[in-house]
Amino acid sequence: MASSASDQHIAPGVLPGGDAVSLHGSGSGRRGDRIFRAVALCAGLVVLAVLALIAASTTHEAWPAFRSQGLSFVTSSTWVPAEGRFGALAFIYGTVLSSVLALLLAVPVSLGIALYANEAAPSRIRRPIVYVMDLLAAIPSVVYGLWGIIVLAPFIGPHVYEPISSAVGDWPVIGWFLNGSSGRSFMTAGIILAIMITPIVTSLSREVIATVPSAQREAAYGMGATRWEMIRTAVLPWGRGGIVGAVMLGLGRAMGETIAVALVIGSQSGQITTHLFEAGDSMAAVIVNQFGEATGTHRAALIGLGVVLFLVTILVNVSARTIVGRFDRRAQGV
Amino acid sequence: MSELIERTATGELMLRDTTRRSRRVRNRLASIWMVGSLLIAVIPLALVIGYVLVKGIGQLTPDWFTKDLPAVTRKAGGGMGPAIMGTLLITLAAAAMAVPLGVLGAIYLHEYGGSGRVARLIRFMADVMTGVPSIVMGLFVYTVWTLSHGLSAFGGALALACLMLPIIIRTTEEMLRLVPDELRQASYALGNRKWRTVVSVVLPAAFGGITSGVMLAIARAAGETAPLVFTIGAARKLNLDIFDGPTTALSVQIFGNAQTPYEAAQARAWGAALTLVAIVFILTILARVISARVARRHNA
């Protein structure tokens, strides 16, 4: 009976005494396990390999531009490919500005929805809210961009920005920002981005808010707090870390968004202004708009923009996840 | 007691409202904020979907799905056949690469790696990878593939696969985690190898959830533009060879046509948008239906 045991029909009863060999197995089974594990490990390692490749290849291709521009690549706002000058400051500014605008618009709305869904909504509305958010998230960014450039921009320029700008454009402080009348502008990009990141920030915030122990809520209600007071004293402090993390992830997403922004930000190279209603440019938009016809150092510079964008978004994402991770551990009582 | 109980207009006894006015006002304002937020979010959704529907529906003739793109952009006519095919081919090719790698990677993470250092590193990097802007993926594939192999559908598929991979790894790992450990123990107790247990017990048990996650990743990839712009080029006619020659896709068509001032081109953009949104919505809804059915079976 000491045959290859893996397909042996083992009858009940006594094995030949001391038949140690059959218990050793045929070895092929163990090998199968080892092979499977190795294959699975390799698949997982592909992630590391790809990330490393991304960093290496893009930096390598962008190197000529970095070398010729030096630090002025990120400190100068003069971007004139014909003269071989590539200062990306305006684009970095545009990326940051449009993303910050997006956050300012999206966070209050997302937080409101998240709180509503978890605390105030009647239960039959909860599932539809999730569906609505899912649908919002599912719409491809290029469709938002299309709507933005054909519908929103032509409308909002003359009918919203223009009146506001004429009214308050001369005022101090406010006039620094609410100025300009271009439909395709930082503000429009911010609006479109806000629409796009709302689903993410909402669903992440919802998850965070859902982890608040009901004991905390009950403590607040038990003292006669109104619902808002309960939210303010029990939910928000508890979820603060996680919500910050969710917001930062939304920021990362906004900064990386290319197509919708490229369509509605106006593509005015090199313009750094606080006037929100004026056209500008973002790193991603510049890349996608200029890459087709770029050659040589110009192309390298565009890839260099990609590297900068890569670094910035990774930084934001990693910080966000660290914050969320710390929040998770605290929430679990670690 | 008289501070707490009072008589109403109809003579009944009722608890006196002792909450200060300002607190109630603030509560009311907060409620308005919360409900208002929801409405504010619904408005753009309705507007976008509405416009896409209204402006795009007129384009969807049978010709739309079969004819090639028109030679002259500013004129009407032609169809989106190549672009629709391109989107499907590229996305499916990307899935063919990303799904096996992603599922296997997730199997390593959950069944073998656990909380070891390698597994933690891979998990962290997969999270980082989900945050890489899609245009950077496009640039990456451009430098490592397109420069040496030319424009092709495959390049686009590579870029999309890079986008999908971390998503599939994370969602698959979640699904594997949901499979109760008792099932694995039962399989081991019957004398099964670990890999057999994974293949015959764990994967079938997690199948619905994994499928749902994969479909969502595919939906996301189908809508992407930036990774394709530099890697697949542009084509008017149908190109079924994914390794050779430029091709086009719905997302790229929308992007291109949206930037033109020509009405006919813009109309095509709306039609392509409607087609793309329909594809994405179908995939998303299917994914939700599958995951709902899986959840129901778990709770049964």
Add this chain to the structure above:
Amino acid sequence: MSQHSALESDGTAEGASSDEHISEVPQIDAAESEVVFDVRDLDVYYGSFLAVRDVNLQVRQHEITAFIGPSGCGKSTVLRCFDRMNDLIEGARVEGSVLYHGVDLYDERVDPVEVRKRIGMVFQKPNPFPKSIYDNIAFGPRLAGSRENLDDVVERALRQAALWDEVKDRLKKSAMGLSGGQQQRLCIARAIAVEPEVILMDEPCSALDPIATARIEDLMQELTSEYTIIIVTHNMQQAARVSDRTAFFTTEVNAESDTRTGCLVEYAPTNKIFSAPEDERTENYVTGRFG
């Protein structure tokens, strides 16, 4: 291996005081069945924590051996040594030996998978696969590449588990639709289908109602004609009802580390354990004075 002659009636075997190794099993009658497991000086560690120490006992063929004792005394831990299921727990380590027909299961050349093909296990909470009843039973034989007709294998296993009549018309339906007691019998059938020699049962009835429990207890008695069964139970009466031999475990406090380590107190034929235990701790437990 020296043998003592047991004196059943008055309960004091010569030299069988409580601090002597209980590897010398008192012989009941001349035609004793063969030893399947011979456990010698078994210690089980989880990391640096000693969970169970100094276990010495022998399990005999075609008998039902019961492990009883208060919670935390290591009965399940010892049970899981018999099919190397402890291997699945990180940091689990074994010292001493578990001889299966003379082969040390923990010899480094031994493949745990081969062990588990011969020694099956049924768990506390029924854990059928989310597949059909048929596929659940056929799962093991299919994977082992059995050349027999699967339909026959499935029917035989279900009959032996006393489940056939209840499910024969719905073999293709999901196993999750069965009641708790039926699911547990399904798990027993599933284990039987690979034709092991030994079936380990880890508190198989604790999640079941009394009627289902009774059916499984009857089933166990029927199964001993073909299989050897070791059962862990926290229900003393169950042990008294079904088992031929009983091992009583308990915990001892380690003064320095303030932890508890399990140990085997007494191991004897069941009627002796319950009527005339030798160790005072055994007596206290079976008479309900503690635990």
